[in-house]
Amino acid sequence: MTATQTAAPAQALPGEEGSGLDIRGLHKHYGSFRAVDDIDLAVPEGSFFALLGPSGCGKTTTLRMVAGLEEPTSGEIRIGGAEISHLRPFQRPVNTVFQSYALFPHMTIFENVAFGLRRRREPDIDRRVNEMLELVEMSHLAKRKPTQLSGGQQQRIAVVRALVNKPKVLLLDEPLGALDLKLRRQLQLELKRIQGEVGITFIHVTHDQEEAMTMADTIAVLNKGKVEQVGAPVELYENPRSAFVAGFLGQTNLLSVNVISRDASTVAVDFHGVRLTMPADRLSASGTAVEAGVRPEKISMADLGQAPSGMNTIDGTIIDASFIGVSTQYVVRAVADAEEEVAVFSQNSATRIRQVGEQVSLHWHPEHTFGLHEGAWIEAEAAEVAS
Ligand SMILES: Nc1ncnc2c1ncn2[C@@H]1O[C@H](COP(=O)(O)OP(=O)(O)OP(=O)(O)O)[C@@H](O)[C@H]1O
Ligand SMILES: [Mg+2]
The missing domain is CATH 3.40.50.300 (P-loop containing nucleotide triphosphate hydrolases)
Structure with missing residues (x-):
């Protein structure tokens, strides 16, 4: 260790002594x-x-x-x-x-x-x-x-x-x-x-x-x-406020969506014909074209069509499954948009491990969705590489 040794403390202004x-x-x-x-x-x-x-x-x-x-x-x-x-x-x-x-x-x-x-x-x-x-x-x-x-x-x-x-x-x-x-x-x-x-x-x-x-x-x-x-x-x-923060702290999914409606509490967006919602205070971008973010561990998987109501739901096909001990990490291709891939982390507890090729309904609570500006995924991916 190289230490800069403490000497007389700096003169504090009256009433402002402290260590902040x-x-x-x-x-x-x-x-x-x-x-x-x-x-x-x-x-x-x-x-x-x-x-x-x-x-x-x-x-x-x-x-x-x-x-x-x-x-x-x-x-x-x-x-x-x-x-x-x-x-x-x-x-x-x-x-x-x-x-x-x-x-x-x-x-x-x-x-x-x-x-x-x-x-x-x-x-x-x-x-x-x-x-x-x-x-x-x-x-x-x-x-x-x-x-x-x-x-x-x-x-x-x-x-x-x-x-x-x-x-x-x-x-x-x-x-x-x-x-x-x-x-x-x-x-x-x-x-x-x-x-x-x-x-x-x-x-x-x-x-x-x-x-x-x-x-x-x-x-x-x-x-x-x-x-x-x-x-x-x-x-x-x-609640990352930027793509950089979303990508640097852990992995995240960002879906390109369009805002359909906003009120004081909720923002509804369209993802290729599928309606998703998020709390209004979690969208930190203006405009219509935005990115809807959700962390992989927040997403659950149900058999196709079996997702509970009231959740954000996307149907898809499993294209990759990696067993890594505590969890299985899946990649699911969304039916609505064959380009868009969604990462899902499932705890290896009670649920069975699903197979590549299975059709599933992904679902997560609307509160776990956050919104960033359009094109944010490019910055998020760069941040992920840097982290
Ligand atoms: N004396 C210097 N002259 C020119 N550029 C410098 C000098 N010292 C630092 N820099 C540049 O400033 C930037 C910030 O450097 P800094 O050492 O603060 O980074 P860091 O966040 O601590 O990175 P790391 O995690 O690698 O330690 C770097 O691009 C570095 O090359
Ligand atoms: Mg450094």
Whole structure:
């Protein structure tokens, strides 16, 4: 880990002390290229906030501007209400944990954690370091050197070495990126627990949507230097406002439809002669030609003509079935439009596995339908490839 050590906290405006992070109109241009292009973010104090997006979307650049390692082209960065853009990195109330743990190799684990405290001649070093080692259940390894620890253990130490300085905001840039999948999963849960215990604001950068959804209270999805959408994981997944978000967070079906009618509560659309409905507040596009979206796991399959009433229903033929353990993933070609293919994920519980060639009625609750602008599927597919 390379840490920017905490020094005197930035001067807060009266009544605005706290650890929330506020970013307004943040830009970083490299020549004519806009790596960060007008980002606004409000990160509440004490939250676990994820910056999620594909490679090159500007996550690290944003984080480095908060840490003071990169100078913004323009914009404001405030922590607890105090503008910090003019402060040197070591003066900012933040610490950063990077992907490579970079502990001091010649020092013991204890001394690695104690380093910042000793440099600032702080009191109570033994107690504070021991508290941190207990937090990650590594007290018994205090006398070891970093090379005598596993990657996961080193990264835990990198995190507490940053936390011991009591930053107002901890910045984490793909801290689990170098670890294997199983260890990543374990550390995701552990980091979440640690954040809950210390109550410090965490900003976690990742390109892994599952990781962001597992850990964060709030996710900001970034694309090409801009914020696409901010919200709780469930909100982003269930109600994506853009094709990019729909495609980047999981798989989605997008059907090209035409709006037939709209009222305050419901929008009805036509899909090749089939009427589908969705809640009015889930359509984020104007115009007549739109895309109706539904996640594959929201769709059930019945024998042809046996779909329950009140559901959105499309008849089709199964053209592919892949058994993948917990679920079977089907591809169904819609009868109404032989071009349109619909992905359906069925839990392998009570229902039997269906065969390729079977005719079925697909059905899902109208509330699980969302609407995006025409042609959104092209962007959604590009986002899926990037994710
Ligand atoms: N010093 C620089 N000069 C020119 N371009 C840069 C510089 N630093 C970053 N960029 C560009 O800015 C964009 C954003 O980079 P950044 O490192 O923030 O991406 P990222 O979202 O962290 O990606 P990754 O997931 O791959 O780490 C990229 O296109 C990158 O090439
Ligand atoms: Mg990066």
